[in-house]
Structures are given as C-alpha cells and as structure tokens.
Amino acid sequence: MPSIKRINFVENNLLRVLTREIQEELAESKLERIYPLKVQGYAFAMSTRRGPRYLVCSLHPSLPALYVSEDPPNMDKERTTPYDHHLKKARFSAINQLNRDRLIRIEWEIINPVLGRTQLTMFVEFLGSFCNLILIGQDQKILGFARGQTPDDKQCRLIAKGAVYESPGPPLAYHVSDMQEPAFMKLFSQASSNKPLWKFFVMNLTGLSPQYAQEAIVRAELPVDLIASELDSSQRKQVWQSLQKVLELCGSDSYEKFYLYQNPETDTPLAISLFPSRLFPDMEEQSFPNLNQATGNVHPSILSRFELDRKKSKILKQVNKKIKKASALRKSLQQDLEKAKNADQYRLWGELIKANMRNLPRGQLEIKVTNFYDPKNAPVTIKLDPKMDLHKNADSYFRIARKAEASKVFILKRIKMNNSELVKLTQLRDDVEARGSVEELEAMELSKDGKILVKKEEKRSKSRTPRLREYRISDGWRVFVGRNGKENDLLTHRLAEFSDLWFHAHGAHGSHVILRREGRKTDISWKAVEEAAAIAAWFSKARYSGKAPVDYTEVRYLRKPRGAAPGLVTYLQHRSIMVQPGLPPKYPLAEQDQEEKI
Structure with missing residues (x-):
C-alpha cells in the first residue's frame, strides 16, 4: 500500500506542466479583479479570448494549488487584496517555473497613457507550509505580499513593503x-x-x-x-x-x-x-485531457472536506472536553449524594444520645446503646467527642443531619442541571458530526466554547446597565460615581444630562462624579457642591491629602477627543473648589438607595 496521505498539487513536475497550460490559457488576457479566497489564497478574474477565466492561487498550508478554472471559486467579494492598487488594468504577460522547484514567476504588464509600459512581477512561493504571493516592482522592491517574514526562512529574508525582494535560492540537495x-x-x-x-x-x-x-x-x-x-x-x-x-x-x-x-x-x-x-x-x-481540468475538478472538494474536518475537529475537541468535565462532575455529585443520604442516620444518633443522656457518663470516645426505632432493638455504636458533653454531641449530630439534608436538595438540583447539560452537549456533538459542509457548520453560529452564539447574544441583550456608586447629599441631591474608565464614559456621556454638574479632582487620576438635577429647578446649594466635590476628591489619587482642588462644571461644557482613552475629557470652562476628601455623613444609609436606577 503506498504511503500517500493526500494529493500534492504543487509537485515539481505538475507545476512544470501547469505553468505551460496556464500560459496558453491566459495568453493576451486582461486582469479584471483580484478576489481573496474564502480559505487562504486569491483568485484572479481574467478576461481571455475564450471568455472569463479564474487563475486560482491557493495558499493553504496543507493543500496549496495553482490552476485556471472556468467556474468561479469560493471567494470573498467584499474584501480587498494587497495587490488591487498596483495591478489595476494589468495584462497577463508570462508565467514560468524557476529552478525546477515550487517557485513560480508571473509577469504583468500595465500600459499607462502617461507613464507608458510598466512591468510588475509576482512570485508564488509554495515552500512547505508557508506559502506566499509577493508582488515586486521594476526596482525589485516589494509592493504587496500575502504573508510577512516566515518563521522557518533559513535565509532570514525581509518580506515587507519597500524591502528588496530576495529569492529563496536554489535547493541545497x-x-x-x-x-x-x-x-x-x-x-x-x-x-x-x-x-x-x-x-x-x-x-x-x-x-x-x-x-x-x-x-x-x-x-x-x-x-x-x-x-x-x-x-x-x-x-x-x-x-x-x-x-x-x-x-x-x-x-x-x-x-x-x-x-x-x-x-x-x-x-x-x-x-x-x-x-x-x-x-x-x-x-x-x-x-x-489537461492538468488544469484535473486539478480544478478535485482541489475545491478536497479543500472543502479538509477545512470541514479541521473545523469539526476543533469544535468537537472543545465539546468533548466539556462532556468529560460534566461526566466527572456527575460522578462527584453521585458520591456526594450517597453521603447526603446518611442524614437520617446522623439524626438517629442524635436522638439516641438524647434519649440515653442520664444513663451515660461524660468523656467517652464512643457509646453502645439500644436502637429503640429498630424492630429488633439492635444495639448501635456511636462515636463521641470526649471534649464535649453528651448534649453538645447530640446537637452536633443534629447539625450534621440538617446540613446533609440541605445539601441533598442542592445536590439533586445540581444533578438535574448536570444531566440537562450532558444531554445538550451530546446533542451538540452529534449535530456537529452530522454537518456535511463548512457552510452548514458555520450556520450553527458556534462560539469558541462550543455554545450557540444566538443564545449568548440573547443573554447579553438582557443584561442591565452597570450599577454605579450612588450617594445622597444635602437637600436630597443624588450623586453618582464611575468605578473605571468605561463607567466614567457611560456616566458622563450617556447617562448625565447637559444641566447636571460634573466633578473631578484637579491634576489627579480619579472618578467622574455627577450631581444629578433630575429636572429640579431649584439652585444647588454651596453645601451640596462642597459635599459632591469631597466625594470626587475621595475617589481620586488625592484621597489622603489634607485639602485637594476639585474642578466642576456643567456637563454641557465637556468634550471627549476623538480616539481618546476611556474616561478622558476636556472642558471649555469650569470652577475650582478646595475641599477635604471624604464621603457624606449619610454615606452608610446611602447603600439602601443603590437599587434605584439612574
């Protein structure tokens, strides 16, 4: 039996014949557009004498290929490529194999009414698992590439825009x-x-x-x-x-x-x-009849099957890991349930100690008493803690019984949830295995942890706005404080009204503090301003200063620069006040109001 795992589409001899066929097929053709393939590579849409053709260059690490197809391959029409700008209106000139190796050179010609004729060269490198497509100009400098520096490049070639292209060189053997x-x-x-x-x-x-x-x-x-x-x-x-x-x-x-x-x-x-x-x-x-047809007939289906198996394997690995974890949890829960079933026994021991309390001396390690609840009055041996009297020993067994009884209810609930999870995971595994194409697998909308994204999004959509710190100050005004940069942005730019007052410690990192007007027409008292400023100073780097300056202004005067970090704002006008950092006197009671929404 031959030791061959899969077809080698870029075998040296196949490439020699393919380049000759491609030259004949694309002679005097014009490049219309370049499309990225759905799976690693590019398709060059060509206008030829025989009609539209596609020069398919697959850069898949396990299944690279180069061929001409009459049918459009599986490509992404939305994305652009690094070669679009340079090869606009280009004409195909020539293609040949270099050094009898897996290195292909494609020549393109661009005719410009002003600049005249320009020659661009594209190198297709099928070098092991790191395939590349490099476009260079007449000055031998790189204009575009599919992949940068390759980890296994022995010559340490620099593959970057503007760098001079260096050939991989002839084989050493x-x-x-x-x-x-x-x-x-x-x-x-x-x-x-x-x-x-x-x-x-x-x-x-x-x-x-x-x-x-x-x-x-x-x-x-x-x-x-x-x-x-x-x-x-x-x-x-x-x-x-x-x-x-x-x-x-x-x-x-x-x-x-x-x-x-x-x-x-x-x-x-x-x-x-x-x-x-x-x-x-x-x-x-x-x-x-030709090698292009043979390659184009099988490469797309093999690549699709390979990608399907790869994605299935990745998902199934995660799902099987979860199944293994859930199975181990079920085994552990069953063991805990067996222990919890001893609640009746612990309660019985407590009752027997209580019933024989007058007849038993203290300080014993164990006692042997008659079980009155047994039809045959069989004797029972009960272990005791000699450091406790009999009454406390009985209470100890009653307490253990209560815990075991309570844990039994909890364990049964967890077993039910665990069984439900195992059923869902098993169904998910079977569903993944049944999918027959990459499109069907992607239609499941699987997340990284093997769950369905739709459910995850529904759960996320129900999540509430983060609860902010809230305090009550003089005259019943409410003050809100952000905990971090994200909450500061949320509080200042989305939840606060233009007329609300904004406070922040001057020259120190700290939280945004908003004093809400909430439609009240009355003026904010100076005492309320001082208390809000003290809160802003407290939630800043100036917390332990004797006195700290705090800036305040109306929210209408705040601006967030484009691209600024979370929590960063600028303000057009403001006032400053010196305060002692601290929380309002009613701070402990303010926690009761935190359930209210802003």
Whole structure:
C-alpha cells in the first residue's frame, strides 16, 4: 500500500506542466479583479479570448494549488487584496517555473497613457507550509505580499513593503535529474538503518516527490516499505533503472492524458499522475485531457472536506472536553449524594444520645446503646467527642443531619442541571458530526466554547446597565460615581444630562462624579457642591491629602477627543473648589438607595 496521505498539487513536475497550460490559457488576457479566497489564497478574474477565466492561487498550508478554472471559486467579494492598487488594468504577460522547484514567476504588464509600459512581477512561493504571493516592482522592491517574514526562512529574508525582494535560492540537495549513477550509488552510504527507501530519496534528492519515489520502487518490483540500508547492489541497480524511466515519463513535453486515482470505497482522491501509474493497482482511475481540468475538478472538494474536518475537529475537541468535565462532575455529585443520604442516620444518633443522656457518663470516645426505632432493638455504636458533653454531641449530630439534608436538595438540583447539560452537549456533538459542509457548520453560529452564539447574544441583550456608586447629599441631591474608565464614559456621556454638574479632582487620576438635577429647578446649594466635590476628591489619587482642588462644571461644557482613552475629557470652562476628601455623613444609609436606577 503506498504511503500517500493526500494529493500534492504543487509537485515539481505538475507545476512544470501547469505553468505551460496556464500560459496558453491566459495568453493576451486582461486582469479584471483580484478576489481573496474564502480559505487562504486569491483568485484572479481574467478576461481571455475564450471568455472569463479564474487563475486560482491557493495558499493553504496543507493543500496549496495553482490552476485556471472556468467556474468561479469560493471567494470573498467584499474584501480587498494587497495587490488591487498596483495591478489595476494589468495584462497577463508570462508565467514560468524557476529552478525546477515550487517557485513560480508571473509577469504583468500595465500600459499607462502617461507613464507608458510598466512591468510588475509576482512570485508564488509554495515552500512547505508557508506559502506566499509577493508582488515586486521594476526596482525589485516589494509592493504587496500575502504573508510577512516566515518563521522557518533559513535565509532570514525581509518580506515587507519597500524591502528588496530576495529569492529563496536554489535547493541545497542534488536535483534528481542531474544525478549520475556513481553519485546515486554513493548516496546509499548515508542510508539510515530504519528509514524507508522512498523517504530516504525524498530527503536527499530535490525534484523527487514521495509519489514518484514510490513509483520508482514499485517499477523495480520491490516492496514500497523497503528499508534503504537493506538494498544489495543488484537491487540498487534496479532502482536506478526504474528511477530513470520515471524521470523520463515525468520529463516528457507532450501528454495525451492526465490520471486521477481515488479510493473507490471512500471516494477519496489520492494522486494525480502524468502517466498511468503502477502505484495504485486497486484504485479507481480517471483521465483528463489537461492538468488544469484535473486539478480544478478535485482541489475545491478536497479543500472543502479538509477545512470541514479541521473545523469539526476543533469544535468537537472543545465539546468533548466539556462532556468529560460534566461526566466527572456527575460522578462527584453521585458520591456526594450517597453521603447526603446518611442524614437520617446522623439524626438517629442524635436522638439516641438524647434519649440515653442520664444513663451515660461524660468523656467517652464512643457509646453502645439500644436502637429503640429498630424492630429488633439492635444495639448501635456511636462515636463521641470526649471534649464535649453528651448534649453538645447530640446537637452536633443534629447539625450534621440538617446540613446533609440541605445539601441533598442542592445536590439533586445540581444533578438535574448536570444531566440537562450532558444531554445538550451530546446533542451538540452529534449535530456537529452530522454537518456535511463548512457552510452548514458555520450556520450553527458556534462560539469558541462550543455554545450557540444566538443564545449568548440573547443573554447579553438582557443584561442591565452597570450599577454605579450612588450617594445622597444635602437637600436630597443624588450623586453618582464611575468605578473605571468605561463607567466614567457611560456616566458622563450617556447617562448625565447637559444641566447636571460634573466633578473631578484637579491634576489627579480619579472618578467622574455627577450631581444629578433630575429636572429640579431649584439652585444647588454651596453645601451640596462642597459635599459632591469631597466625594470626587475621595475617589481620586488625592484621597489622603489634607485639602485637594476639585474642578466642576456643567456637563454641557465637556468634550471627549476623538480616539481618546476611556474616561478622558476636556472642558471649555469650569470652577475650582478646595475641599477635604471624604464621603457624606449619610454615606452608610446611602447603600439602601443603590437599587434605584439612574
């Protein structure tokens, strides 16, 4: 059985053929617009001689691909891209593969009536799991990119706007097409004692994918899982000859068909081959007239399934974690319930101690008495605390019984809630597993913790406005105090009226304090102003000062600068007053009024 997990759409030989097909398909075409793909990548909407086409460049770390499609891919028409401004009205010039590797260069031409012709170059880098799409100008400086500096970039290239573009450079290992037989035979001296032959080839030879490495081994009539160090000289010769045949088939300039192999039982595509493969004798074979069609026929569905499985796995991991936690809680609650069921026994012990109190001496560790409530009058042994008299021991057992009885009701309530939660979580898990597409999964509107967002939003919509600190001062005026920057903004800019008085400690961090007029026409007394100012000084950094200056003004004169931090305001005019920081005399009683809404 071949060791291939999924199709490699950017295999070196496939890219060589694809770039040639794309060149023919997009010759003399014009770029209409660039769309971001729903899943990591871009689609270039092209106007060609044959009609509209889409150059699809998927930058998915596990399933990258490059192909031309007649049908629009799954793209996001709302978002913009880093290339829109630079490639406006651009024309497609050329596409080619560099260094026989997974590096593609696309040339664009822009014709401007004033500036003339401008050439822009786009590099598509399919380098491991960090794929990129980099646009550079004629001065070799970067104009746009999909991803910045990559963590595994050995050359430490700077990928940023305005930086000079540096190519990843040629591969360090031998290219398999350049290798001669003596060098190939010498390569086996480095073979590990436990590494499969095909994996050994892939690690030491550039330009040879796992699929074609295994193809060469099968054509040499050797087992696919053969260990590299176990080959004798004749077997090495066989592998060399079969490898040359595979390279010859891969290097052809003309192909009549392209072959897709998939598992007939699971309907899962496994590989695309440039020639009839011997690696998949039991797999279903389909043929296509060109490689673009073969790629475009399976890549979207494989990517969709991959993303569906990935998102399902992420959600199910969270849901199963909650199920495990709820199951553990249920087990713990059942144990607590068993303990709570002993309430009757504790009460019985208390009654028996009380009934035999006159006949028992003090200071004993345990007593043995007759159980009058038992039909057979069986004896019962009861442990005692020798530091307490019998009356207190009886009261202790009555108290334990009451607690056990009370906890039993509470535990039963929690068990009911726990069972309900387990049912909901199990239903949610089954529902997630039943979803057949990413769209269906997204329609569930799942939150990060595996709950439905709709319910969360309904709960949030019912939440009340945060309750602010409230105090009563002279003449019955009400004063409100913000606890933090957010509450200060809420109090000053949303809840306060223009005619209300605003107080704040001068030159010190502190709370906003609002003295509400609440429609009263009477003037605010000087005493009330002093008390409100004292509250503002108390809830500031000047709390422990002997005297502190406090600014006050009407709310109508306050302004909040655009982009200012929460709680920051400016005021057009104000007055100042020196007060001793403190709370009003009726402060302890003011807590009773906090239930009132502002």
